Amino acid sequence: MKIMIDPGHGGHDPGAVGNGLQEKTLNLTIARHIRDILVAEYQGVEVRMTRDSDVFIGLSQRAALANSWGANYFMSIHINAGGGTGFESYIYNTRPASSVRAQDLIHPQIVQAMGVTDRGKKSANFAVLRETNMPAILTENLFIDRAADATRLANATFLRTIARGHVNGLERAFNLRKGSGGGGNVYRVIVDGTQVGAYGDHQNILNEIRRNVGTARNILVQRT
Ligand SMILES: [Zn+2]
Known part of the structure; x- marks a missing residue:
């Protein structure tokens, strides 16, 4: 969703x-x-x-x-x-x-x-x-x-x-x-300096990394 x-x-x-x-x-x-x-x-x-x-x-x-x-x-x-x-x-x-x-x-x-x-x-x-x-x-x-x-x-x-x-x-x-796979934590995913999403579910974080890993210079996952 x-x-x-x-x-x-x-x-x-x-x-x-x-x-x-x-x-x-x-x-x-x-x-x-x-x-x-x-x-x-x-x-x-x-x-x-x-x-x-x-x-x-x-x-x-x-x-x-x-x-x-x-x-x-x-x-x-x-x-x-x-x-x-x-x-x-x-x-x-x-x-x-x-x-x-x-x-x-x-x-x-x-x-x-x-x-x-x-x-x-x-x-x-x-x-x-x-x-x-x-x-x-x-x-x-x-x-x-x-x-x-x-x-x-x-x-x-x-x-x-x-x-x-x-x-x-x-x-x-x-x-x-x-329910959350993130233990209640929220993580921002930042691709080349731009936040592309914020997720509590680990699978959603991985999905976002996969979407960007081929093209990004750097990907940062940061707990909010
Ligand atoms: Zn208005």
Whole structure:
């Protein structure tokens, strides 16, 4: 199971801003938590992120990264703005059956974990949903310009709770199995200076090394 996590915005594009917070930073923190929980606690899951630092990546490039990797699921993380409160999620507006099914299972888990207003399961013509070849979801996690929501988003523990809700949903949607060959440790695989993955399962680490060993100048496996 290959899951691409997409932290929205980045670099010169901060996304929504409000109450001293920037969306791009919150998105990245939540996405990293999702990745770290998945690789630490589940078997047979490979996770990549479209970005793992504060860099700008275009929408088409995000989709292309997922398509070229052959991801089985694409999950884009965002924070809302514009007046409102609570959580909503989006799938592409043609409502592909596989995306509907995953949204039906993932959305309520996030609402339940966060304990916030459910704004509903929605669909939209967003580029990352349109251009990805696999089922995809985009989540909007509270409103950065609403003081009460921003207070929660400023809390580090709550960002982990948001991530946990996403992971609970992924577990149900894709029957992910608990357990790790990594003894609970998470290892980054860094190829020629670029992190290509982070894994808790030893087999996934070996698979990543095999994929790169013919072409890489150096491969580093580093415990996080
Ligand atoms: Zn956004």
